[in-house]
Amino acid sequence: MNRVFACRACGRGNLELILDLGKQPWGNDFRPMELDQTCPRYPLEFFYCHDCTMCQIGHTVPKETMFREHGYLSGTTRSLARHFASVASRIAERVAFGPSDYVLDVGGNDGTFLRFVHERGLDVLNVDAGINQHRASLANGIPCINRFFNLETADDIRRERGPAKVIHGAGIFFHLEELHSAFEGVRHLLADDGVVVAEFIYLPSMVETTAFDQIYHEHLTYYTLGSFERLLQGHGLRINDAELASIHGGSCIAYIGRGDGVSPALARLMDREVVEGYDTATPYRQFAKEASELRDLIRDRVRRFRAGGRRIQALGAPVKGTTILHYCGFDERDIECAVEINRLKCGTFYPGTRIPVVHQDEVDPPDAYLLLAWNFRDEIMPKLERFRSGGGQVLIPIPDAEVL
Template sequence: MKKCRICKSPIEPFISFGQMPIANGFLTREQFADEYFFELQAAFCANCTMVQLIDQPEPQKMFHENYAFFSSTSKRMAVHFEEFANHVKKDYLTSSNPFVVELGCNDGIMLQHFANSGIKHLGIEPSVNVARVANEKGVQTISEFFNESTAKDILGKYGQTDAFLAANVMCHIADFNSVIAGIKMLVNPDGIVMFEDPYLGDVIEKTSYDQLYDEHVFLFSLSSIKYAFEQYDMELVDIEPQGTHGGSMRYIIAHKGARLVSKNVYTQLEKEKEMKLNKVETYNVFRKNCEKSRDSLKQLLVDINKRGKRVVGYAATSKSTTILNYCGIGPDLIEFISDTTPIKQGKFSPGMHIPVRAYEEFMAKYPDYAVLLAWNHGEEIMDKEKQFKAAGGKWIIFVPEVKVV
């Protein structure tokens, strides 16, 4: 029996997506034969309520010098992170010479707003190529994986931090307990931890199962975060629901007793009980919903292809790896995936080996249908691609349900 990564209790598997490649592992034809696969299987812990992957590839297989995701590619996310930074500066940095640490700062998209204000800061980013971009922007960044040992080094060199931040990062780290232990050491007595990740409640509600892929080892809820931090005498003091990534939650944590706990926390914890996020039955229903969604999407694409229509994918996202592999969608159903990220262009999608081509190819000759693989940026994309619709193009969406728009 596998044990929970947080509390070491036995965990209950509730879904297997089958053999899955590295989500951001876009590859050349020559690399097909050596492609790495693992079983993508999720489980629920009834004791601490954490939803987690049973197995996760080694971090070095996912985050490295060729990491294919740069945060600054989305204009909407750039605005979101500027607002996040301004909120921290205005409401939480009260000392005369504050120090801010961001875990998984990527290309410096958020931390640059502290750097530009002359605020002492440090970014921690394990992927060497994106860390280099952050440093070039004037954002002081080290390329390391974060744990207790890294926290000790930072403490020795820089002292304690007033705000420890992260966005779409915490759910990536398998040894979450070591991260919390490091945070406890690094955050000063009046300091805060503020991080946001995809919210379990939204995933269950929308059947957005593509939030489960190699990098996302956890799907957090308030109750699981509360439990995890309480083990280290830290407490969840506030939350701020976010619309990003199809539904995220921002958690604000402090040392126990340092701040009052907002009523928002208690209200949302009650909602989680109503949603039965603490019951394994919820996840068995989720599995059935995933299977229905999979079969429906595959059948739709088969039917469209039978009618001789052209279908392409829009945006070669990490999430799309779960969708395409779980649904068995390959180049026979999707001609190519259009993407603006140069590092992905001319390569093939992980596992299913659909060609990834430059965005210009999408524009040069519009297809009949485009599968919106970056559904969480749907509004922004549809706004940008009004010409595609005007030319008679149709979007295929699969969250919260499979439909053509």
């Protein structure tokens, strides 16, 4: 079925509905238990643009709703901190910094990434619209502007600080409601020889792992290197190099500048996208089919556990878990609670459900965990050795509903 609304990237309207995940609340709408729990629901539909190949969702939840009072703090995840440390060291190797140069982080959250940059003696600046993130960044000693990043913000920064040598954004460039204004801002603010370091969930990895839970309202666009390059070219920018990283279940780090050099690694990745058909609707249609099969399998595994009288808790309460819970139709009869270590989320309900989020130390372990934060399985599984040797099981929903 084709829809007539404008593609976020090219502005044309040749969009194909690939996967309909139903009406869902905004995935981070974790509300304290004493508050009204009737979260608004919005369509969660994944589209492919036949004109520019950009994948995207159709409905926009306003950015003020999603990012002002956000509960996610980067610093709570150790493997993310390690990842940022290594990105900071690669940037330091690539870029020759002068004395007045600085590194700008767009949506830099609590300053976790910029702390590693700052430790190298470089000037840093964070821009984050989140109230909690702004506060946490300042507490971490990282200067922060509490605004959304767009052309106007970029212009103010440029007038105050001059051009930015590096503009980094991790998991932010696919959040942009003001997509074109933000990239115009990047073009305006970037030094002539500057580098944009964009980290994003790599769409081919998401498709290969059937990670349908990466689709949620905060993720407005979903990039291949090809679709991202087309978007950037419209703003005078080019991808010059790229590498894949395992963080978030399969990410890409793209190095972007004003020049048109193409590294061999980037050429290989872009060739592979074409060979595998990511500039056509075919792999996305296959992804949609596999997502619905995986949904049935996860549901079947959970319901079998429950039929045997076993207790299941969700391990972690990531935003992507909202997509899994709603797409699978789970409620508190299936999942008794979600356990977390991030205290900002404890004492809430999973959005649109009566599944409470509680601190891990405050409940007895269940018979089985549903690992919603599956992308951090390497960090989490070693901590569950004792649980498993005592007979506990772990259901890892993505990529194949494996039970360990």
